[in-house]
Amino acid sequence: MRCWLKEKGEFIVNRQTAIPLRERNIILIGFMGAGKTTIGQLVAKKLYRDFIDVDAEIERRQGMSIPEIFAQKGEAYFRKVEREIIIDLCTKTRLKILSLGGGAYLQEEVRRACLAHGIVFFLDLSWDQWKEERLPLIVDSRPVLKNKTLEEVEQLFFQRQSAYALHHSRVVLNELEAEQAAQQIVESIKWTWDVYEPNR
Ligand SMILES: Nc1ncnc2c1ncn2[C@@H]1O[C@H](COP(=O)(O)OP(=O)(O)OP(=O)(O)O)[C@@H](O)[C@H]1O
Numbered sequence: 001m002r003c004w005l006k007e008k009g010e011f012i013v014n015r016q017t018a019i020p021l022r023e024r025n026i027i028l029i030g031f032m033g034a035g036k037t038t039i040g041q042l043v044a045k046k047l048y049r050d051f052i053d054v055d056a057e058i059e060r061r062q063g064m065s066i067p068e069i070f071a072q073k074g075e076a077y078f079r080k081v082e083r084e085i086i087i088d089l090c091t092k093t094r095l096k097i098l099s100l101g102g103g104a105y106l107q108e109e110v111r112r113a114c115l116a117h118g119i120v121f122f123l124d125l126s127w128d129q130w131k132e133e134r135l136p137l138i139v140d141s142r143p144v145l146k147n148k149t150l151e152e153v154e155q156l157f158f159q160r161q162s163a164y165a166l167h168h169s170r171v172v173l174n175e176l177e178a179e180q181a182a183q184q185i186v187e188s189i190k191w192t193w194d195v196y197e198p199n200r
Pocket residue numbers: 030031032033034035036037038039055099100101102103134137138142173176177178179181
């Protein structure tokens with residue numbers, strides 16, 4: 001992972017955007033239930049930074065739960081709000097750990113904002129493990145899963161991989177405890193900071 005992130009670090013630095021690496025938001029992406037919220041909280045704790053869960057932020061700003069937003073206003077409305085909040089966070093905040101909702105990164109404008117202003121980690125979990133271990137935990141709370149057959153969910157899982165492939169670094173989660181995954185992210189980010197901004 002280190003060599004891989006090294007290349008990505010050069011890529012980030014070469015983009016010459018205004019935000020120093022150490023100040024950039026760290027953004028976690030991946031399929032619903034992969035562990036973005038759980039691992040994001042742990043990363044924030046380890047780096048002494050604030051954690052923002054975009055789903056929770058949407059619920060706070062809208063005064064409604066996500067299932068209520070889907071039911072009362074529809075998915076298109078949810079995606080618009082989600083996009084606006086993420087772009088707002090990407091352009092107006094620094095030093096945060098952001099966990100995105102599982103579908104947010106499918107929107108091109110979201111990807112562009114995240115890649116330009118933050119450091120994007122893809123939390124990668126295999127379909128088999130997701131189906132066995134995570135699906136039972138989240139099936140009742142994620143409206144996108146409602147009324148879908150397992151085949152349809154599998155199709156959604158694989159359809160989304162091409163968007164998630166656009167990241168700065170990837171953490172293969174299979175068999176990793178949330179704590180271990182968070183530690184891996186922290187080590188790789190500190191290594192990148194030291195290599196590319198050694199004197200800060
Ligand atoms: N590494 C892990 N090992 C085992 N269970 C985990 C791990 N990470 C998360 N979980 C569990 O999986 C469930 C989903 O985790 P979480 O809510 O963090 O996913 P998410 O990626 O934020 O999902 P969403 O995209 O829907 O917001 C939770 O019950 C959590 O406790």
